[in-house]
Amino acid sequence: MQIAERMRRKIEDALAPAQLEIIDDSHRHAGHAGHDGQGESHFRVRIVSEAFTGKSRVERQRLVYDLLAAELKDRVHALSLTTQTPAESAKA
Numbered sequence: 001m002q003i004a005e006r007m008r009r010k011i012e013d014a015l016a017p018a019q020l021e022i023i024d025d026s027h028r029h030a031g032h033a034g035h036d037g038q039g040e041s042h043f044r045v046r047i048v049s050e051a052f053t054g055k056s057r058v059e060r061q062r063l064v065y066d067l068l069a070a071e072l073k074d075r076v077h078a079l080s081l082t083t084q085t086p087a088e089s090a091k092a
Contacts, residue, residue: 015067021044042078045079047081
């Protein structure tokens with residue numbers, strides 16, 4: 001199973017997101033540290049979930065990093081997160 005699909009399943013199972021976008025930006029990092037040419041190393045992830053209600057930005061990011069610990073130890077070199085509640089997303 002591909003890294004992005006593993007990440008999607010873990011996030012969906014744990015956070016039941018109203019919205020989830022996982023964008024593989026690996027191609028934009030060719031020649032940079034952490035890019036080995038195999039792809040699936042640099043991601044932008046946007047998650048909208050009620051699970052973030054009452055949590056600080058740091059708490060939200062720690063939650064996601066904990067969920068994706070295995071992927072971060074494996075191939076994922078960079079992970080850019082946007083974490084919002086549905087109410088925050090509606091205001092944006």
